[in-house]
Every structure is written in structure tokens, then in C-alpha cells.
Amino acid sequence: MLVFNFSPFPNLETNRLNLRRLTSEDVDEILVLRSNPEIMQFIPRPLIKSKEEALEFITTMNAAVDSNTVINWAITTKENDELIGMIGFYRIKPENYRAEVGYILSAAYHGQGIITEALQRVIQFGFEEMGLNSIEAVIDPENFGSEKVLLKNNFVKEGHFKEHTFFEGKFLDSVFYSLLKKNY
Template identity: 50%
Template sequence: MSSFLPFKDLESERLLLRQITSNDVNEVFALRSNPETMKYIPRPLVTTTDDAMDHIKMIQDKIEKNEGINWAITLKDNPKMIGIIGHYRIRWEHFRSEIGYMLLPEYQGKGIITEAIQLMLDYGFNEMKMHSLEAIIDPKNTASAKVLEKNDFVKEAHLIQNEFYDGKFLDTVIYSILNNS
């Protein structure tokens, strides 16, 4: 099992993925309080910057406990956080982790998440030594499905009404990719 400390920044052609800090509280608030960015994420909206700070603290705690790792997505020429991506629900004993991501609306549709997922694949397979990575999405989230398929994820399952949130039963779709190297 690898350790997430010391925290490692990741770089691609356009992106720098760095640690999320308390300085990102306004951007975390913008992401997690926006009904549009949270439309396919069955979690309550944050309503205060204190809620956003609690979210940042939870992310930092998971890194310290080696239970999950998230990065702030930034453009190389600008340190402002524009999104979050990371490995959630890591099952070390099964060599599998779930990736998840969010991006501010004004940066969507520019290939940023596709590029960031490539960094997640590299980190997950080469640093974490995972055998497979998964992404669990709302079946109505066609943009996320397209991004995953573009990154060679395969639809593994469509689970019917397997989650209950906000008084409704919701379906989920699982995409995965195997480490074939």
C-alpha cells in the first residue's frame, strides 16, 4: 500500500494538480454550492464557507489516513482552483479505487477533465499499484459517460434504484478500466 504523504503534485500539458488548501475555500464553495455542478452528485449542497472549509478538512484528513486523495485542478499559468479530482473509496485489499471529479461550469467542455483523468490513471496504476479503477455516475450524466469512454473506461453495470437520496431512489452506472500493463 502506497502512502499519500508527502503529497505529490501532478502535471500534464495544460494542468497542474496540487493539494487543496484552506485558500481554496471560495472555489470549493462555488463547486459544492452550485445546483448545476452538484446535479448528478447525491450529496447536500454546501450553504456556507464553513461547510466548504469542513469539506477541505475532510479531504485533508483522508489523505493523512491514507483513505483517499484529492487534488485541486488548476491551469499551469493560474494557481486558482477550477475543479477537484481524486481517488475515493479506495479498497486497497482489492487493488481498486473509485475516481471522481468536478469542474466549475465555465471550464467544462474544454478537455480539462479528460486530461486530468489521464493523470488519475497514471497515478492510480503506477503509484497506488491499483489493478482497476472505477467511476460511478448518474446514468443521466451523459457528458461524464463520454469522458470516461474517451479515456477507455468500459460500462460495467447499471444498478437500478440502488441509492436513496433526497426522498428518491436513484440508479447508478459503474464504469471501470483495468491496468493491463
């Protein structure tokens, strides 16, 4: 079984971006991002409604990183340390050498290839440094932007699960994509 150690925190870099650990200084940006119903439209998680909840989110996320069960990065541009999005492996199954990737980006930065750029680096980290054999992504069937990001990164559609998730009174479909190490 794989064993992870995310300490010291693995800061990553791409052409335009820095990927770093969340800090309590990110509280306002997390609140703006996670309280926005449009941004959260396809992410079945409750909206964050206050600064306190945003701080709690940061604490919970960093505790999970410290216990090596999650790895989450704040996305920033190289010009500015302000958080513009997040990316990470949130459901890791070390026994299967597999993890689920997730990402979210502030609307002001959509359509500039930012998540694609961050995802390429995170995929490399997953395969080459974490030792994963496969990475999965689970999306809403109507999240065409996210689907495009996955297809651009060689993910393959594995299946469409009907009414797979119960969230806020509704059963939601989930589409599973995956990328195998041998195909990346």
C-alpha cells in the first residue's frame, strides 16, 4: 500500500502559477469562491456562508494535509500571492494507488487555461511523486468546462452513474473520468 508524506508541504510551480498551502490569510478568497452559487453549481458541497466557515474549511483542509489523507493546493499567479482557485487530491485510496482530483477557479480567471496548467503539474506530482497508478475525476454531466479540461489532459470517460449522489434533496448523476499512469 502507498504511504504519503506531505510534510514539508510540496509547493509546486508552473509557467504562470504557484501552487502552495492554504493559510488563514486566504479566508476572504475562500469565502468568495465557495459562497458563489454559480461557481459551486456543479460541486455537490454546501455553500460556505461566513468568514468563520471559511476559516473552518482552511483548518479542516490543512489538518487533512497534515495527516496525509488529502493534498490540497491554493492556486496563485506568479504576480500575486492571492488565492484564485484550488486543486488537489481529495479522496485518496492508497490501497488502490488511486486518487480523485478536484479543482475550482475564480470566474475572473476562467477560459485562460489555468486549470489545465495546474492540473498537468498535479498529475505529474500524483504519478511521479505520490506513486499513483490512476487518477479519477467525478463531474456533473453538464459541467462541460470541466469535461473539456479532463479531455485535454487525456482523461477517458469510464461511466455515467445515474442518480449516484444525493445532495440537498436531489439525486444527481455523476460521470467518472480516469487517467492511467501508462497513458499519461
